[in-house]
Amino acid sequence: MISLRRGFWVLALMISAMPAWATEPQPFTADTLKQIEETHAGKPFLLVMWEVSCPPCRRELAVLGRLKAAYPALRIALIATDEFRHRAEVAEILADKGLSGADAWLFADANIERLRYTVDPEWFGELPRNYFYAADGSRVGVSGMVRESALTAWVEEHADQF
């Protein structure tokens, strides 16, 4: 599979170099979480792991879509844990939930355990998985769909810091 992997990196570079694909989910690799955390350093943000085949995830995405519309400055990072071949479906669902403009990634390594480990060694892969990041970089992980009232409360509480 060596050449496949090399091919993947070539593709990943192509994707990142193509502005027309900017709203498509980007490849999530072992380094990506660090980059996301650096992007949002000093700001509160919400990191949400989800998957196409997870109905509660799609319900939560719908809530996030509404919140993003109400609070355009809301910082969200959406990471789909699906196989990379589902990229078009991931983009389609995000668009359907009003999140096509949100920062989104898609697992891009067959070794999903490795990718999960880079996100959180204590996370077992249950979805959705939410991380509420505070401005100081600390975070709280929550498994399962977070109620709309709780998400809204978090967003309202942090809105002046986005």
Next chain:
Amino acid sequence: MSSTDCSPGGFRLLGSIVASLLLAACTHPYQPTETAGDTVDCDQPDQMLTVHCGRTPSTAFSPDGEPWAVYVVGEHVTISRSKNEGVSFEAPVQVNAIPEPIYTNGENRPKIAFGPAGEVYLSWSMVTEGRFNGDVRFTRSLDGGDQFEPPRTLNDDGLITSHRFDALHVNDEGKLFLTWLDKRDEVAARTAGKDYPGAALYYTVSTDRGDSFARNRKVADHSCECCRIATAPAPGGEVAVFWRHIFGEELEIRDHGFAILGREGVTLGTQRATRDHWVLDGCPHHGPALASADDDGYHLAWFTAGDVGSGIFYAHYDPDTGNKHQRRQVAGAGASHPAIARAEGRLHLVWKQFDGERTQIRRIISTDGGASWQPEQVLASTAGGSDHPLLVTHEDNVWLSWHTQDEGLRLVAL
């Protein structure tokens, strides 16, 4: 994927691109593959149709002791047998002549089982129109795997909804039990403007080698909707079933149900077999494992992240009393997807463990029915992507069946 796709499917990246580049090469003659310790190169045209490069293989031993694997290549269920205990596999046989999209993930994979006279039975979940819909498909070969009948759909409601996560069980008398997760009741509830959390557990039985199947029967409402179902033999030719189920007054808890299925109906209705109180409005994607004990009880292995802690748990379960004994946490962070099997007085429990560098399959053994366990051992490991570990029994032996991106399918005698 297109019907002629012979991509090295199991492992995603660029699969369709590579497949289209190599499409013309997919008819190359098959070369037997030696895999013991070798790395598989699924870019090689002669490897693309093999079990090593297909998606989500399941393994079973034929009555004469040969391991057979069923897996998916493109839109074809494919089988391949080994005459040397998994060191190499024979030429693949395509099962469905007409291509159809097939679910292939760790929790939902094609299944294979044998009848007493060598009948080969296969089931899988076909992708149907819409999102996450599917039909339970079945076919058989009565000539030792040379020819398979056209696949049949076993769910009998005529609805386009989710009928998936099939589990195939053949009892000692050769009767077939097919169990699956079914959303027909969710459709009915939605039509009536009501909520219906999760799916339902349904099953059907064939007493004539798959000539015909009984009408679909419901076992339980509100199963979790994307976790595999575990089955094991129950006394009298019945079948024990153990699955992730939604409990609680507000249907907010994802623990596990246990039931026993007979030929004519459910003989032991749903019991709550685990009480971890895992409140989760989400998808664990993490079904349990089940083995019959030698005392009419059962050995359970499951994953939870409930009030009791997170990880893989084991217990002995007595369905007559609903009591669990010998409950223990087997593994914690980084552990997933347990399998359990018993043979020759030894109980094997394996699971997948990522240690930060490699993914390992770890195993513990009990020689006293789960009361005590020997220290854990690493049976196999890989650096790349990997499937769930499966345990397969034949007579007095247990085998690990594990498919990995780099090494292909390996069978390890335990």
